[in-house]
Amino acid sequence: MSLLKLIGLGLSSKFITQKAIDELSTSDFIYLDSYTSLSCDINEETVSTLLKKEVPIYRANRTLLENNFKNILSLLDEGKNVAIATIGDPMIATTHSSLVSEVKNRGHGYIIVPGVSVHCYIISKSLLSSYRFGKSVTIVYPFDNKVDTTPYKTLKENQERNLHTIFYLDIRDNTPMNAVEAINLLIKMEEIERKNVLSLDDPIIIGERLGCEDEEVVAMKVHEVFDYKFKPQPHIIVYPSKSLHFMELEGLKCLMKK
C-alpha cells in the first residue's frame, strides 16, 4: 500500500527529529510545503543534506497542494510513497487533514510525524499557563481593502472566558506579516467593531524567529510595539487574558522588555 507521509520538520533544522529523517529518506518524492509556515534555515538544501539517500524534493505552494493534489494522488496510485514536509507540525494550523481523508478514501495509507510546532513553542516560552489558552486565530492581510475582523471577535470570546489568545500572522506571496502590521490591523478592528476589547496599555507577548539562534520572546504594552526594533519575521503574538494568575504575572514581568 502506498503511503502519504505528513512530516513535521520543527521550527528550525536543529528541531528535525530522527523519525522525520527516517520517513523522508524512505519516501520516493518529497514536497516541501512552502506556504503554511516558514523557517529561518530549513529549505530544500537543508532537508536533502539530512537524507540517507537521494530523494527528489519539490517546493509546494497552496495551489499545488490543495488544488493540484491530483498529481500526488497519481503518484500514490503508481505505488510511490510521497512525503509532504511542513515547517513546525504538519497538522497544527494547517489544512492538511483534508489530504488525509482524500488518500484514505482512495485506498492508500498515511502516516503523521508530529514536529515541534510554533503553537507549543510559544505557549512554553510565554510562561503563561498552558491550561488557559483559548482558540487561536490568524490575522490576515486586508483583501480588497476590507479588514477581516475575525481575530478581534476571537479575542473578545477568549477574553470573556478569561483565556489567552495566540495570533498567527498571515503569509502572503511569501511575505510574512510582522508584529507591527498585525497590531495596526487589530487597532483598525477595534475602530470597526468598537467593543472595547483592545487597549493600547494591554500587555502582549511577541515571539520572533522562534527556534532560531537569534530568537526573542518579549512582552510589552500594545502601544510600545511602534518604538520597538523587531527582528525579521516570522513573528507570533500572544494576547494574555485580562486576569492573570500571580505566577503568570511574575512570568510576564520576566519577559518585559528592558
Ligand SMILES: C[S@@+](CC[C@H](N)C(=O)[O-])C[C@H]1O[C@@H](n2cnc3c(N)ncnc32)[C@H](O)[C@@H]1O
Ligand atoms: C499558520 S501557522 C503554521 C504553524 C505550523 N504548522 C506549526 O506547527 O508550527 C504559521 C504562522 O506561525 C507563526 N510562526 C511560524 N514559525 C514561527 C517562528 N519560528 N517564530 C515566530 N512565529 C512563527 C507566523 O506568524 C506564521 O505565519
